[in-house]
Amino acid sequence: MFKVLLCWKYLRTRFLALACIVSVMLGVATLIVVNSVMGGFSTKLKERLHGLLSDIVLEAYDYDGFTDVEGKLARINADPFLKQEIVAMTPTLEIFAMLQFNFRDAPFTRPVRLIGIEPEGRKAVGGFAEHLVNPLNRKRPSFEMTEEAKERFLIKRAARGVDFPGPKAFVNPNEPPPPDPPPSRPHDPQGIILGYAIGHFRDRNAPAEVVNKDVRTLEPGDEVIITTVSGARLAPVYDRFIVTDYFKSEMSEYDSNYVFLPLEHLQKLRTMEDRVTSIQIRLRDFDQAPKVVEKLKAMFADAPLEVQTWEQKQGAILAAIRVEKGILNVLLFLIIAVAGFGILAIFSMIVVEKTRDIGILKALGASNRAILAIFLGYGLLLGLVGAGFGTLMGLELTWHLNDIEKFISKITGQDIFPRDVYYFDKIPTDIQPMGVLLVNLGSIGIAVLFSLLPALRAAMLHPVRALRFE
Amino acid sequence: MVGQELMRAGNLHKTYRKNAVCTPVLLGVDFEVNQGEFLSIVGPSGCGKSTLIHLLGTLDKPDQGEVYFRNQRIDNLPSSQRDHLRNREFGFIFQFYHLLPELTTLENVLMPLMIRHSTLGWLTARWRAIKKAKDLLGKVGLGHRMNHLPKELSGGELQRTAIARALIGDPALLFADEPTGNLDESTGNGIFDTLRGLNQIDGVTIIMVTHNLDIASTTHRTIRLAAGQVESAEPAPARVHPWVFDPRNEGPLRQTGG
CATH class of the missing domain: 3.40.50.300 (P-loop containing nucleotide triphosphate hydrolases)
Known part of the structure; x- marks a missing residue:
């Protein structure tokens, strides 16, 4: 009992102990905040990746794709297990391309990824309709122009007199001539849905009071030219398109690359008949994904197709997040280790200061083990109090992180969290209770571990020398 | 005798x-x-x-x-x-009193018994021990100083506290x-x-x-x-x-x- 009493009295009366508590507290708070932010980014990234990608992708190894889509879908539907587990499937055709447009009378060229889809099918698989900017398209995705877009398109065409001038034909005498261009008769260009970051850029020099700093480079109704390659021959082909909507997933990699257009149109442009490059599959329960993948692999073992879950497809980035989080945790635990050395130093001083008291306790019959327990208990108490306050501080900081970020940005005039990098409106946080518990246990363990040496020294003190200590 | x-x-x-x-x-x-x-x-x-x-x-x-x-x-x-x-x-009385500065007079006197008992044992022996400590402090003339810290006592009072502490364990x-x-x-x-x-x-x-x-x-x-x-x-x-x-x-x- 006297051990508890003395620990408590030492905690309340030793000013130096406050330094130990503060160092543990800061370490724990930092770890909780950083882990929560890392966890938030990681969770948000995973959510978005999963939101954008279908659960399972059945895809060809090359850009030429595969044929007999209907037959493959029928084969999958014929399997009772797969029919039960699969909620939706849709074919997709993906290919790299170049996108050209005029902005402020200057020509711009951007590399993009063309994705030919069936809008309703893609909506059913997920990761598409909910990211469209036009609310009408979110309910029923289509490539139709709105009335405003149509008006703009017609005004611009009338003003130019002629269609948007396309690139000059590339003629190389050593190469066979390119395939015939699409029909030359005047026609309304096909509508496309453009990645948000292709049609916008962020004005970093905009005044602070401007809320929306995004500047549009392409309005709905503007024309663009997309150049890609045909199917088997990989010869250049191009066509004019018209922007109808934007795809805003808040993932810059997707928003700055993806261009959606009707599957049928892309197949025609690339002269691919009914070939597609992948079938996107949505499952009823993602936990069943490994079984479904196995089944699909066995079903299409003879075809040159790859079957992967979205996690396998994004394996590298998910592994990178895990490694990054692990390394950061090791580095941050060094902060608590530094706090541990602080405890070691301060405890050593306290043991020196308490030498005579240790002698008194030994004279009254306290054993070496009891003295050891007092100082280890003291370390434990400092760790508990420090970790407790650190947890409170860490949770409070995490909960109010965005307010703090705004406040610091306002004071320093520096944008601490550049929203255009991630397109996140807020700093995402995710507090993992198990993580908080581990941080607490780790820091309390370090506090006890670093108090062990001074505690041993105290326990080993000779009673007479301790009593005579001045 | x-x-x-x-x-x-x-x-x-x-x-x-x-x-x-x-x-x-x-x-x-x-x-x-x-x-x-x-x-x-x-x-x-x-x-x-x-x-x-x-x-x-x-x-x-x-x-x-x-x-x-x-x-x-x-x-x-x-x-x-x-x-x-x-x-x-054994009981010890030292020239420089050697009381624990963080503890009150009563707690200092109780210390040998607290050391003697386990936490559980102390919970049962506590009231008897406190009564004994109070009696002893009364006997050495410190009944009115039980909740004072050593720094608040005079030299004679400190030594009488030390005597009470030395005697509490019989x-x-x-x-x-x-x-x-x-x-x-x-x-x-x-x-x-x-x-x-x-x-x-x-x-x-x-x-x-x-x-x-x-x-x-x-x-x-x-x-x-x-x-x-x-x-x-x-x-x-x-x-x-x-x-x-x-x-x-x-x-x-x-x-x-x-």
Whole structure:
């Protein structure tokens, strides 16, 4: 009992102990905040990746794709297990391309990824309709122009007199001539849905009071030219398109690359008949994904197709997040280790200061083990109090992180969290209770571990020398 | 009444060593104390009085020689048994009081019993212990100072707290190392009267180191140490006339019977 009493009295009366508590507290708070932010980014990234990608992708190894889509879908539907587990499937055709447009009378060229889809099918698989900017398209995705877009398109065409001038034909005498261009008769260009970051850029020099700093480079109704390659021959082909909507997933990699257009149109442009490059599959329960993948692999073992879950497809980035989080945790635990050395130093001083008291306790019959327990208990108490306050501080900081970020940005005039990098409106946080518990246990363990040496020294003190200590 | 032999030491040697320098302090001290005896040890500074107390109280080990308590050798006991002896059989009073500064007077007095009991045992023994501590503090005249910290007490009060602490465990033997050495004459006399009362009324055996020859002369027996050896000692009396101690007026002392 006297051990508890003395620990408590030492905690309340030793000013130096406050330094130990503060160092543990800061370490724990930092770890909780950083882990929560890392966890938030990681969770948000995973959510978005999963939101954008279908659960399972059945895809060809090359850009030429595969044929007999209907037959493959029928084969999958014929399997009772797969029919039960699969909620939706849709074919997709993906290919790299170049996108050209005029902005402020200057020509711009951007590399993009063309994705030919069936809008309703893609909506059913997920990761598409909910990211469209036009609310009408979110309910029923289509490539139709709105009335405003149509008006703009017609005004611009009338003003130019002629269609948007396309690139000059590339003629190389050593190469066979390119395939015939699409029909030359005047026609309304096909509508496309453009990645948000292709049609916008962020004005970093905009005044602070401007809320929306995004500047549009392409309005709905503007024309663009997309150049890609045909199917088997990989010869250049191009066509004019018209922007109808934007795809805003808040993932810059997707928003700055993806261009959606009707599957049928892309197949025609690339002269691919009914070939597609992948079938996107949505499952009823993602936990069943490994079984479904196995089944699909066995079903299409003879075809040159790859079957992967979205996690396998994004394996590298998910592994990178895990490694990054692990390394950061090791580095941050060094902060608590530094706090541990602080405890070691301060405890050593306290043991020196308490030498005579240790002698008194030994004279009254306290054993070496009891003295050891007092100082280890003291370390434990400092760790508990420090970790407790650190947890409170860490949770409070995490909960109010965005307010703090705004406040610091306002004071320093520096944008601490550049929203255009991630397109996140807020700093995402995710507090993992198990993580908080581990941080607490780790820091309390370090506090006890670093108090062990001074505690041993105290326990080993000779009673007479301790009593005579001045 | 002085009874049978309680403690005996034979041929005690102790040398302090620091680097290559050896300082011999005790060079063969023989010594015994009987139950109920009040023994004083006198001698010049550095003659080894405190060292002798430390060896007898198992706070230190002799280089040579033996210490017996109730006919059982105690100088070579393992550490845990020596702790047990100090907690249950011995009480210590030091010149500089040695109270724990963070604890109140009451908590300081309770400390030996808190050390003695486990946490669970303390929960059951707590109220009885507190009552005993309060009684003891009342007996030494500190009933009104129980919740004061040592820094709020005078020298005499501090020493009386230390006496209460030494007595709470009902020790068989009380070691007092210059208990009046840090106090003025009047306060020192008060402390000595308290000790004498404990010896005479409660029968506590006391070994006291002192520089005050007047005080030493009023104890049952005096041992004079010089140059690490017993220079002169009266033989242990077969029977000592009891002192009558009147706590109401704390003296004068008078010897009765004969």
